Amino acid sequence: MATIQVHKKYAFRWYEKFYFMSISAGMWVTLKHFLKSAFLRRMVTVSYPEKKLPLSSRFRGLHRLKRNEKGQERCTACYCCQWVCPADAIQIVAAEVTPERQYLHPEDKYAKSFQVDLLRCIYCGLCEEACPKGAIYLDGGMPMPADSRDGLILDKAKMMETEGGKILGERN
Ligand code: SF4
Numbered sequence: 001m002a003t004i005q006v007h008k009k010y011a012f013r014w015y016e017k018f019y020f021m022s023i024s025a026g027m028w029v030t031l032k033h034f035l036k037s038a039f040l041r042r043m044v045t046v047s048y049p050e051k052k053l054p055l056s057s058r059f060r061g062l063h064r065l066k067r068n069e070k071g072q073e074r075c076t077a078c079y080c081c082q083w084v085c086p087a088d089a090i091q092i093v094a095a096e097v098t099p100e101r102q103y104l105h106p107e108d109k110y111a112k113s114f115q116v117d118l119l120r121c122i123y124c125g126l127c128e129e130a131c132p133k134g135a136i137y138l139d140g141g142m143p144m145p146a147d148s149r150d151g152l153i154l155d156k157a158k159m160m161e162t163e164g165g166k167i168l169g170e171r172n
């Protein structure tokens with residue numbers, strides 16, 4: 001049977017075998033934070049979601065679909081974002097804009113269905129960069145927990161920018 005020689009430098013010292021030093025060091029860190037927050041009021045956490053820490057300027061949140069200055073949807077269902085997505089997280093179904101849907105945008109297509117799977121998305125921001133219409137942005141706040149997989153799929157109704165608190169056009 002082969003034996004492994006451990007260099008003296010890496011071998012356990014006798015007192016290290018009791019893990020006493022490591023446990024004490026860990027307990028000391030915990031105790032330090034407890035004393036700081038209990039007596040010096042130096043909290044290292046906040047009561048989220050009542051209080052929120054400032055986000056970095058580079059923060060990427062949930063996807064949002066934008067409208068133009070007339071309130072029309074900017075997305076023309078060109079599929080650029082779907083093709084560029086490295087995580088295959090975007091699924092779009094395009095449809096022709098019928099005369100009664102001219103409120104959507106003046107192009108010949110619109111996204112009948114637009115879904116982003118947050119379980120696949122890696123928040124790389126490539127969809128935002130690739131969009132020729134400036135229609136999709138990752139400025140929608142933090143992803144929220146959900147109790148089902150379906151709850152983590154953003155659809156058009158959840159992503160579409162509102163105007164005066166009201167969602168214009170279709171909600172599918
Ligand atoms: S942020 Fe990246 S991974 Fe997420 S949907 Fe956009 S392109 Fe795909």
Ligand code: SF4
Nearest residue numbers: 075076078079081131
């Ligand atoms: S969001 Fe932009 S890139 Fe994606 S389908 Fe719509 S227009 Fe094209």
